[in-house]
Amino acid sequence: MTNVTKIFDKDSVKVWQFSLEAEAEQIKEFRLDLDSADIMEMKSYGRPELQDRFVVRRSTLRRLLARELGIEIPKKLKFEFEEGGKPWLKGFPLHFSISSSGLFGLVAISTNRPIGVDIEIHNAKMASLDMHFLASEEINLLKAEQNDTANFFRIWARKESVIKATGDGMSFPLRTISVLQDVVLLPEPVRLQNLEVAEGYSAAFAILE
Numbered sequence: 001m002t003n004v005t006k007i008f009d010k011d012s013v014k015v016w017q018f019s020l021e022a023e024a025e026q027i028k029e030f031r032l033d034l035d036s037a038d039i040m041e042m043k044s045y046g047r048p049e050l051q052d053r054f055v056v057r058r059s060t061l062r063r064l065l066a067r068e069l070g071i072e073i074p075k076k077l078k079f080e081f082e083e084g085g086k087p088w089l090k091g092f093p094l095h096f097s098i099s100s101s102g103l104f105g106l107v108a109i110s111t112n113r114p115i116g117v118d119i120e121i122h123n124a125k126m127a128s129l130d131m132h133f134l135a136s137e138e139i140n141l142l143k144a145e146q147n148d149t150a151n152f153f154r155i156w157a158r159k160e161s162v163i164k165a166t167g168d169g170m171s172f173p174l175r176t177i178s179v180l181q182d183v184v185l186l187p188e189p190v191r192l193q194n195l196e197v198a199e200g201y202s203a204a205f206a207i208l209e
Contacts, residue, residue, distance in 0.1 A: 004060060007195060008205075012111045014068075015205060017119075017197055018060050020053045020103055027052050030059035033074045057105055061098050064107050068094060084169035086116075097164050097205070104198050108205045116164025117195075119203040120153040130156065135178040153202040155179060158192050161206035165190055183209070 003019035022030065034042065034055065042054045062074035069092055071077065078090045087096070095110040102121035109115070130152075131139060138155050145151050158179035163172045166186060177184055184190045189209040197203040 004064070007106075007197065008108075008193070012113075013108065013115065013193075013205065013207060015106060015108045015117060015195060016060075016064060018056070018105050018107070020056050020100060020105055022052065022056050027055055030055045033059040033062045035075050035078075037079070053100070057098060057100055060105065061096070061107055064109065065089065065092075065094065065096060068109055082167045084163075084167045084171065086164065086167040086169070097161075099160070099164070099203075102201065104201060106195070106197070106203060110207060114165050114167070114208045115205060116161040116166070116207075117203070117205040118157045118160035118164060119195075119197055119201055120157045120160070122149050122153050122200050122202065124149045133159070133174040135175050137178045137180060141180065150202060154194065154204070157202045158194070158204040158206070161192065161204045162186075162190055165206040165208055 005017050006014060007017050008015035038058050042051050045051045045054055059074070062077055065077055066074040079087045080090050081087050095113060095115050097108045097115050097117040099106050099118045101119045104119060106117045106119045108117035134155065142148065142152055159174050162177065162179060162184055163169055163174070166172070177186070179192060182192050184192065190206050191209055192204055192206050195203040195205060
């Protein structure tokens with residue numbers, strides 16, 4: 001795999017950062033990892049550049065999972081999806097999550113507990129639109145810090161990682177939880193961990209305790 005870097009490896013959790021940019025020949029190679037369901041999903045993106053980024057994401061996820069499971073052919077892995085859209089692997093115990101934003105993506109794998117990961121490029125316009133998803137405690141913190149964009153996306157990445165870990169998706173009422181602490185009760189405890197990623201991005205993972 002090219003442009004893939006492990007950025008976290010502790011307590012049965014591994015996280016990799018990867019680039020979404022790839023040459024045309026690499027895209028052709030990555031497409032060989034995709035099964036028929038992947039190809040159908042790829043075509044739904046319409047624009048060629050979005051399709052190429054989907055290919056990079058799905059191939060990278062398949063290759064990392066295959067390597068962790070000792071499987072030689074990533075294409076043989078079969079994904080299933082929960083009602084909230086969370087993917088899981090049929091026939092294997094690994095928990096995993098994937099996220100992308102801007103030019104980068106993340107894959108997180110846990111051997112024993114549900115996990116969610118999120119990466120967000122710092123976009124000041126988006127930060128101003130999404131304030132209504134925040135808890136009052138989080139809004140007060142941002143106001144005290146003069147609505148710093150980086151801090152907004154640090155909070156946002158933590159929120160997204162929580163709902164990915166639980167499998168609730170965007171149906172979860174995000175403003176009802178604060179992610180300023182390292183453990184959130186939903187009512188089961190969810191542990192949060194910030195991640196060091198590319199400059200201009202924020203990222204975190206959440207894992208059910």
